Amino acid sequence: MAHQNVLKGNVANDPHEPSQIPGVTPALKILIVGAGIGGLTAACFLRQQGHKVTLVEKSRFANELGAAVHLTPNANGLLRRLGIIDMESLGANCIEQMTNFSPKSEVREQIDLRSMNQLWQHPWLLAHRVHLHAALKRLATSTDGKGEPAVLRTCSKAIDFDPATASITLEDGEIVIGDVVIGADGVHSRSRQQIDPNITPKSSGQNAFRFMIPRKLVLEDPRTERFAKVNGNLSMWYGKDRRVVMYPCQNNELLNFVALHPTSESQQVDRDQEYTTQTNISILEKVYQDFDDDLVALLSKADVKTLKVWELWDMDQLPTWVNNKLALLGDAAHPFTPHQGQGAGQAMEDAASLAVVLPCGTKQEEVAERLKLYADFRSARAHRIQQFSRLAGRDVVGPVDMMEFTNYNFGHDEWDNSTKLFRKWQWSQKPDLYWRMPVSFGPMPGPRQYFGGSYLNPKGSKFVTGSFKFKTSRTILQNLFPSTSFTFKSPGTVALASFSQTTVQGMKWLGGTGYRHLGLYIHGVQYVQKNGEVLNGTYIPLMFENLAESIVSGREELGVPKLFCSLEICRLATSYNVQAQWQGITFANFTIDGLKDIPALEETGTNESEPGEGIFAYKYIPSTDNLNGTARGQADIEHAVFLPHVSESQVVSSKVTRVMIGETASISFNPGDWEDLPTLHHIVLRLSEIPVYGMVSAMVVEGHGVPDVSSARRID
CATH class of the missing domain: 3.50.50.60 (FAD/NAD(P)-binding domain)
Known part of the structure; x- marks a missing residue:
């Protein structure tokens, strides 16, 4: 699978450090x-x-x-x-x-x-x-x-x-x-x-x-x-x-x-x-x-x-x-x-x-x-x-x-x-930076603060609220784990991950309409609970969606780190293409070619995880109360979330009606700069660093029965 914008050789200038721009400071x-x-x-x-x-x-x-x-x-x-x-x-x-x-x-x-x-x-x-x-x-x-x-x-x-x-x-x-x-x-x-x-x-x-x-x-x-x-x-x-x-x-x-x-x-x-x-x-x-x-x-x-x-x-x-x-x-x-x-x-x-x-x-x-x-x-x-x-x-x-x-x-x-430790140190130097989900990627710019930490002048300012959505090396992927309780089950440096885009329709809570989402799924993850018990599953550090309502409910109720982007789908007889965009700027492109039908599986969901396990997410909601001395950057709520497959299957049974396997697939990212993606550049930049060592599978699955994710529960 082709992959673009992989970080090679040098540390990228940290997006939260505007001073680290080549030419601003003489070389040492x-x-x-x-x-x-x-x-x-x-x-x-x-x-x-x-x-x-x-x-x-x-x-x-x-x-x-x-x-x-x-x-x-x-x-x-x-x-x-x-x-x-x-x-x-x-x-x-x-x-x-x-x-x-x-x-x-x-x-x-x-x-x-x-x-x-x-x-x-x-x-x-x-x-x-x-x-x-x-x-x-x-x-x-x-x-x-x-x-x-x-x-x-x-x-x-x-x-x-x-x-x-x-x-x-x-x-x-x-x-x-x-x-x-x-x-x-x-x-x-x-x-x-x-x-x-x-x-x-x-x-x-x-x-x-x-x-x-x-x-x-x-x-x-x-x-x-x-x-x-x-x-x-x-x-x-x-x-x-x-x-x-x-x-x-x-x-x-x-x-x-x-x-x-x-x-x-x-x-x-x-x-x-x-x-x-x-x-x-x-x-x-x-x-x-x-x-x-x-x-x-x-x-x-x-x-x-x-x-x-x-x-x-x-x-x-x-x-x-x-x-x-x-x-x-x-x-x-x-x-x-x-x-x-x-x-x-x-x-x-x-x-x-x-x-x-x-x-x-x-x-x-x-x-x-x-x-x-x-x-x-x-x-x-x-x-x-x-x-x-x-x-x-x-x-x-x-x-x-x-x-x-x-x-x-x-x-x-x-x-x-x-790189992970240095980024954490850089962030610690500016304790007033806003931290919002998804916290795996660092402090989040927002309506009252630039990415570098300086504050916007509210006089005469205008705003449009937008939020966003994401697939490979263990040593890079583990840097996206939000706490030390998350680890890989295998000690090997090669890990499995998936980018999965799903379109859902006929959702009653949306008046019969639907929406699209695109997520990064990191497989083979385990979570060690405070009592020593271990949960196994797939971790989602980021999910893009194209509908505000599903984003808000997923973030606030379930703790899934959702962001907004538009997702353009082009499906032909033997190909499937997804383009992720923000305000007309395309920052990700996914293509599967050579699709052929194979016998449908008995049961396969759209969660890109393994049977008998579950889905991990990480809920983080920043404090809004400064009257009691709570400082910015501290969390009102911060904990892991687990969605067991066995519990979810008892709510809604998903049935696969068609499976198509592709011959080739490609992935590319274009992080642009802060002018192109003023709220998302730091995330897409990190996504572009994830290498693709080889494809395991590429497929399109159709079916009916969409779980409501009501089985999600707090861990610890």
């Missing part, structure tokens, strides 16, 4: 210290936000590490948002299987990950770190793409930082001044000293050998070929206090190894050599001498020239990541042990969150407060996953369930999450 000068994966990702995002970015990197990039990296769905999604949509073309391969071995190479557990990967919107890839780094570097510094190319200064070591002036001092004495400083300078960060000099990295008690072996070399040896037969296989050998992790990258042609063991058993790290040092095969073989002989034979194939040992660092939690105009990112803020494969991903999430809180138009005097927001948005999740990694790295006999934390790690989009 952002200094990023460290051009690793986290620093380069931040440069890409911030460049696309319209800022002037300078990367300060101490190395020459002459000795890139030949290690692999997990591009888990939460990280891969951010790359694709940036425009790096096909890491597979750069050699990344999907993970397909996980195998846990005993020290003697006995299979203890084998998990097929191909079906699990269907849960996630973006694939879980295994990539060569050098390829990822190069792709980010190109995107950050290329003259192509949105925004001004970032400036990359290599051989520039930052030795001091001034958070108050957003300046850094280089080793040669040069002082570079900006508006923001991002410390992405790794686990042994110098910038961290400006946050809390008393908290420093400490040894985790483990070292890790890192090296690669050509897969072909392993397959050619009868002793080791069994370990490399399966594409995309993540293999782990667990000992009492040591383990070996192996997985492929570079089109399944290279095998990446991480061999973890007690620090005392291998050479200590030379911190002046990028925290790595060369070691030799004999030490590696000795560390794993009690493991399976075939595994030791596999390890012995490591190239002694590239074999290195890393000390694994940990660190106590910092009380904050920011000081005035300085903020930490990635390992500088939260160093990770490698047991969850989330170190790079969390640095990338930090970068995305930073870009969200620093959109184009951010003023210099706002920087310090915005950086605090970034730390608030990110710290709980980063530290929780940091703790997951510690737990997964505990020395235990037998394999650790590496899938225990997967849903939390993977089922997240930091851009969407930070």
Whole structure:
């Protein structure tokens, strides 16, 4: 299904912040210290936000590490948002299987990950770190793409930082001044000293050998070929206090190894050599001498020239990541042990969150407060996953369930999450904004207030009252849930939703006439009640209707968030087209083509929900009484509503008389601007951000028997 106006790459200027218009405020000068994966990702995002970015990197990039990296769905999604949509073309391969071995190479557990990967919107890839780094570097510094190319200064070591002036001092004495400083300078960060000099990295008690072996070399040896037969296989050998992790990258042609063991058993790290040092095969073989002989034979194939040992660092939690105009990112803020494969991903999430809180138009005097927001948005999740990694790295006999934390790690989009939190913060800065249904989309402009919060001058003013009506990514759809009691039943990032338009006729309460409505239905939703009981159903965040009477009754009596628009229907023999309009402006277009009749179902309503469940809505009525001190923005009534199908079917039985299935369908939105849609622009803009990943079905259903929705009841 075609879809237009999908938000890509950058945070849309918030419609409630008129100051955030490109060109009104000069771009910020952002200094990023460290051009690793986290620093380069931040440069890409911030460049696309319209800022002037300078990367300060101490190395020459002459000795890139030949290690692999997990591009888990939460990280891969951010790359694709940036425009790096096909890491597979750069050699990344999907993970397909996980195998846990005993020290003697006995299979203890084998998990097929191909079906699990269907849960996630973006694939879980295994990539060569050098390829990822190069792709980010190109995107950050290329003259192509949105925004001004970032400036990359290599051989520039930052030795001091001034958070108050957003300046850094280089080793040669040069002082570079900006508006923001991002410390992405790794686990042994110098910038961290400006946050809390008393908290420093400490040894985790483990070292890790890192090296690669050509897969072909392993397959050619009868002793080791069994370990490399399966594409995309993540293999782990667990000992009492040591383990070996192996997985492929570079089109399944290279095998990446991480061999973890007690620090005392291998050479200590030379911190002046990028925290790595060369070691030799004999030490590696000795560390794993009690493991399976075939595994030791596999390890012995490591190239002694590239074999290195890393000390694994940990660190106590910092009380904050920011000081005035300085903020930490990635390992500088939260160093990770490698047991969850989330170190790079969390640095990338930090970068995305930073870009969200620093959109184009951010003023210099706002920087310090915005950086605090970034730390608030990110710290709980980063530290929780940091703790997951510690737990997964505990020395235990037998394999650790590496899938225990997967849903939390993977089922997240930091851009969407930070955008939601940032919008809430923006709204909180103007407590007098009017909040009206549907509250999922934020404060509502109205007859006495512009969308930006300023008040209309009532003298000589005229008004025409109008109200309005709406279908796909879980991480975007869940931002429309009005309370934390609503969640998705599935942890996957792909959700099901429907746009459904219904025309009803012969309604006695309307003198035998009818009306049209168009709604967004979010499927697979559950509501956890205060008593712990769970209700399942479909949530309606918005419904457009073309008749004032049905809108008023639905909003005030039932709590369904209805708005007005005109709905123009064009139905031909094999096609069905709906256009949603306001004052002659078409803002949505839905078309089904190739309609063919199929046998009518026994019973199907027009509610787009699943049998045996129900429909959720959310009722919100603002306070009108200021005499008792009630402030604007507080609710007189605010609660969830549930319409059980079983109760509704007892009132009126709906019977389907005709069903037509379409071959193709298309959806498009055009949010225009505030001049085009003075009361609806903020809603249609949010609808246009919802992507369509693929059609499940498109149909036209006819029947008789329209429920009166009298079974709707309040929840909690």
